[in-house]
Amino acid sequence: MTTTLLLPTADRGLEPYEPGAAEPVRPAPGPPPRSRRAYAAVHVVADPLADGDPVTGSQVDWDATLAYRRHIWSLGLGVADAMDTAQRGMGLGWPAARELIRRTGAEARAVGGDLVCGAGTDQLPPGPATLDRVRAAYAEQLEVVEEAGAGAVLMASRALAAAADGPEDYLKVYEELLGQVSRPVILHWLGEMFDPALAGYWGHGDPAAAADVVVALCSAHADRVDGVKVSLLDEALEVRLRRRMPPGVRVYTGDDFDYPRLIEGDDHGHSDALLGILDAVAVPAAAALRALDEHDVAGFRALLAPTVPLARHVFSAPTAHYKTGLVFLAYLNGHQAHFRMIGGLESARTIVHLSQVFRLADGAGLLTDPPAAARRMQPLLALAGVGQ
Numbered sequence: 001m002t003t004t005l006l007l008p009t010a011d012r013g014l015e016p017y018e019p020g021a022a023e024p025v026r027p028a029p030g031p032p033p034r035s036r037r038a039y040a041a042v043h044v045v046a047d048p049l050a051d052g053d054p055v056t057g058s059q060v061d062w063d064a065t066l067a068y069r070r071h072i073w074s075l076g077l078g079v080a081d082a083m084d085t086a087q088r089g090m091g092l093g094w095p096a097a098r099e100l101i102r103r104t105g106a107e108a109r110a111v112g113g114d115l116v117c118g119a120g121t122d123q124l125p126p127g128p129a130t131l132d133r134v135r136a137a138y139a140e141q142l143e144v145v146e147e148a149g150a151g152a153v154l155m156a157s158r159a160l161a162a163a164a165d166g167p168e169d170y171l172k173v174y175e176e177l178l179g180q181v182s183r184p185v186i187l188h189w190l191g192e193m194f195d196p197a198l199a200g201y202w203g204h205g206d207p208a209a210a211a212d213v214v215v216a217l218c219s220a221h222a223d224r225v226d227g228v229k230v231s232l233l234d235e236a237l238e239v240r241l242r243r244r245m246p247p248g249v250r251v252y253t254g255d256d257f258d259y260p261r262l263i264e265g266d267d268h269g270h271s272d273a274l275l276g277i278l279d280a281v282a283v284p285a286a287a288a289l290r291a292l293d294e295h296d297v298a299g300f301r302a303l304l305a306p307t308v309p310l311a312r313h314v315f316s317a318p319t320a321h322y323k324t325g326l327v328f329l330a331y332l333n334g335h336q337a338h339f340r341m342i343g344g345l346e347s348a349r350t351i352v353h354l355s356q357v358f359r360l361a362d363g364a365g366l367l368t369d370p371p372a373a374a375r376r377m378q379p380l381l382a383l384a385g386v387g388q
Helices: 062-074 094-111 131-147 158-163 167-178 207-220 235-244 259-264 278-293 297-314 319-332 342-348 351-363 370-383
Strands: 005-008 014-017 038-041 078-081 115-119 151-154 185-190 225-231 250-253 272-275
Touching (some): 005 351, 005 370, 062 094, 094 131, 115 131, 131 151, 131 167, 167 207, 225 235, 235 250, 235 259, 250 259, 250 272, 259 278, 319 342
Parallel strands (some): 078 115, 151 185
Antiparallel strands (some): 005 014
């Protein structure tokens, strides 16, 4: 039985919408893809019944959070945890992130899931920090990640961006850290559209000049760097960067706008994937990657192309609030019983924005049960004052 919704539009109007525009893409559990390495950067689920300040004292629903990670692993994708999708720097502090890393690490060992986790410097207090304190903060978090049995992602650091005077300071900190790791790590280059505090990372305002620093670091320490996650939303720059990488060092696309072309690649190579949007489009993405394993490029494109309009909307400016769209989609698909977020960030997008997320997800076959998703949408519309 279908449920027609009245959804708000950008011109302050209302339009009837009947879900079911596309046949839902059905989950197909299977092994990891062979031709590409792919990690979904996953969200955390808030505990809606926890008392206290909902902005500064939000708590994690561990059972629902870990269940979502098992869902991702069941599809054959890897999990990237405790990163910006999990609201690092936007509500999830280091104590909770540390517990998340430990719990997800135990879960990964139990099910044989591929796991990488973010190591950063967000335990430092607000205010200036010396380079030595930044390095020590990274080292503390790296130890937690390695003890959990996960691969490490060296996250871009606000504290390092504030403390560094130029490229030499970035190289000094990263080279010291790479000398300490027990296995190759992923470097994370996060653009200022995701976090304005990271403007000028690697010591240059010009991304092309910053890329020179990244290439120099990877070339000097290729045995310690698994790859670089590039989240700049600049397809051409990413292609140039991956062509300059030393043999064996991957580029993981973090481009949530142009990921199908970057993953497909060209005659000179391809990007692997470490993407927030994979949290929402894991089902068709896993199927698409298996198609690529069989050299079925047309099948790969057919599965991923319908997801791109949704991704570009979810990651539209202000891009840092993309997490709201991902959690909203998990709620619509029944992976969690509510639409509440750590830090109250369910309020970071308008009902007009979320209504368009609903339409685009439905049109891409990403609502696993469109009538049920419509029923979950109704109380949110009512809360926003949109009568049905």
